[in-house]
Amino acid sequence: MPEHKNIELYCVRAEFGTYTQQFLDGGYVAIGWLPDNDLSNIKTREELYPLYKSAYPQDISNVVIGQQVGQIARFLLEITPGDYVITPAQNTEYIYYGIVQEDAYYYASMPDTCPYLHRKKVKWHKVPIQRSQFSVPFQNTIRSSLTVFYISHKKNFFTTIGKPHLVPESDQRLEFDYYTSILNRILELDDQEFEILITHILNALGFEGSEHTGKVGDGGVDVTGELNVANMAKIKLFVQAKRYKLGSKISANVVKALRANIPAGGQGAFITTAGFQKKAKAIAIEAGFPRIGLIDGEQLVDILAEYWNDIPNDFKEKLELKTGLVPS
Secondary structure: OOOOOOOOEEEEOOOOOOOHHHHHHHOEEEEOOOOOOOOOOOOOHHHHHHHHHHHOOOOOOHHHHHHHHHHHHHHHHHOOOOOEEEEEOOOOOEEEEEEEEEEEEEEOOOOOOOOOOEEEEEEEOOOOEEHHHOOHHHHHHOOOOOOEEEOOOHHHHHHHOOOHHHOOHHHHOOOOOHHHHHHHHHHOOOHHHHHHHHHHHHHHHOEEEEEEOOOOOOOOOOEEEEEEEOOOEEEEEEEEEEOOOOOOEEOHHHHHHHHOOOOOOOEEEEEEOOEEOHHHHHHHOOOOOOOEEEEOHHHHHHHHHHOHHHOOHHHHHHHOEEOOOEEO
């Protein structure tokens, strides 16, 4: 791999995690379009159009054809040795990642337990990473309905997996520490103001009847709300919202205490200005217990930035931030 190559990041889904284990065990990522064609000699996207139209004559929409051919071309021509790929686990709380190897593409002419025949060799990292460790914009990106897509949030990804040296220099240059600057403004709120701010954020996210409940003896629940998704699903959320000094890590016992106060059928969220210990992250999604979403300081800033226009003016004035969360 040339030393000057920019390392890119892509997602290749495994049919909602159905074939993730096959990807891992076989050391590859794969796609299933055009199963009767070995694509080893394809050099351009244009060469794929007649193959696709012949294989799928029922697809007559140019939009559909363009989207599908685009994904095949992305897998075949854009994902190159040295790039990183991710694939969600069947348990969507986790993501696997790996590095594309040299001479990556091969055509598996004999199907095995994975029916996808177009494959690229990948050296997988053995331990998955929790989706919740990534920034909110990164998590939103990987909700794409596409099977193969490019991910632009490389800085967050490489920093989260402990390889900040792979972040492009252009992404490393910041005029000021954005997150620290905003979090310091949030820390100027008192406990009650912070909890009420979280209530406003829940309202902006679509939770109905969100209310501030924080009081002595409440078992750690500071805010509650109910999300009704087009009357198809309802989620009752019990939130603990706490300001902690930047750089501190919330322990598993603190998260477990919140879990003990979530009634059957409910879910929890712990929203803070700090971070979480590794054991706390495991406790939050432990099987057999109510799920607890963990929102650390940087993720809180991401959410606040996305819904800033829905926050009441008195809080905007209190935090002294302008649109885009730039200090005024």
